[in-house]
Amino acid sequence: MEADVTTREQVSAPCPIGRAVGLLGERWTLLILRNANLGTTRFDAFRSELGIADNILSNRLARMVDAGLLTRVPYCDGGRPRHEYRLTAAGADVLPVLHALAAWGQAHTEPGEPSAPMQVIHRACDHATAPSDVCDHCGEPIRREDELWLRPWRSAEPFPLALPVPRIGT
Known part of the structure; x- marks a missing residue:
């Protein structure tokens, strides 16, 4: 309590x-x-x-x-x-916090078994990029629907982010 x-x-x-x-x-x-x-x-x-x-x-x-x-x-x-x-x-707005935790965890912790790091992939150019509003590779804006997460310890395929449900009454 x-x-x-x-x-x-x-x-x-x-x-x-x-x-x-x-x-x-x-x-x-x-x-x-x-x-x-x-x-x-x-x-x-x-x-x-x-x-x-x-x-x-x-x-x-x-x-x-x-x-x-x-x-x-x-x-x-x-x-x-x-x-x-x-x-x-x-x-959905918690995404930058999750990005920051992933970066911190990559830099300051070790996995139990060796694995490739998590990556953010820009769907438009299919390249890894730092989590941000603009792709490091192609310079294009990265919208939520353009961001994929590659977690090699879970899957060889990157996963798209879910889109938030629309607010009712807007």
Whole structure:
């Protein structure tokens, strides 16, 4: 219960870093957002990809929906109503934080087994680039839909980023 009070206090703190940490700093939250940015939407997929317990995943997803990072979208699975968790604009805006964490992790940590580093690929020219608004190789702007992530330890194929769901009423 104490952690919930501290988190609520951090999320409403005057310091924007404190508010961000209060929202994003819980264990698993950034990994869930990483996977949501790569297109994961269903509870079972989050659970199997992350190896997270059901109760913890359910709790984190609910908090992320309440915070506006994800939205719940109904679907039917074998006649049974269920929900997907789709990325919102706020969840998509965490992308620079994920880029920064990837760069920091590459520079300051070692994987358990040797592997090639994660790369951002510009879809338009098919070259690796530093995460930014402009491609290092061709100089063209990189929009979200132009960015692919290559995580060689997961797949030899790069993955496109998920697009956030449109805001209702805009």
